Amino acid sequence: MIPYTGGCQCRQIRYEIHAQPLTLYLCHCxxxxxxxxxxxxxxxxxxxxxxxxxxxxxxxxxxxNDNGREVNNLFCGDCGTRLFHERTYKTDTINVKAGTLDDTSWLQPVGNIWTRSAQSWVIISDQLLNYDGQPEDTQPLWEKWKQQHP
Incomplete structure (x- = not known):
């Protein structure tokens, strides 16, 4: 599947990912x-x-963010599609907005963060790793992803 490809709605911006993802989670903030x-x-x-x-x-x-740390939000200036979140305090990784991938059929989140802000009708599975707010340690999310994607 590598490279994974994706882009914005108007197709003005296209990207490739040349490594296996580290994790996928849902954020309810x-x-x-x-x-x-x-x-x-x-x-x-x-x-x-x-x-x-x-x-x-x-x-x-x-x-x-809620901790006062800066997050760069990268998006298409034409159609407005959000593509990436870069944390200025953790520069070795980037969060790709997974819905912008060309093929999303294989996506399966391993966790939920900021569940205290989740909409009341969202069902949070107890089979996933769930955090009330921002997890201090993301390693468990990475480990669960590795278990499901050896």
Missing amino acids: KECQKQSSSAFGMSLTVLRDSVVIVQGKPKAWTRK
Whole structure:
């Protein structure tokens, strides 16, 4: 499946991922609800160096998360599709907004974060790793992903 490919809705920006993902989780924070215009956002964590923009140039908007740390939000300046979240405090990885992949049929999240902000109608499976807020340690999410994707 490598490289994984994806891009924005108007196809002005295209990217490739040249390594296996580290994890996939759903984020139920209010910011992800706003950016996705939905109940949650999907974050596919990958090594930053494995992502290559092959066409176009994303625009960036920076915001502070609940811990006061900066997050760069990369999106298409034409259609507005959110593509990536870069954490300025953790530069070796990047979160790809998983819905922008060309093939999403294989995606299966291993966890949920910020469940305290989840919409009341969302069912949170106890088969997944679940966190009330931002997990201090993301290693369990990475390990569960590895178990399911050896």
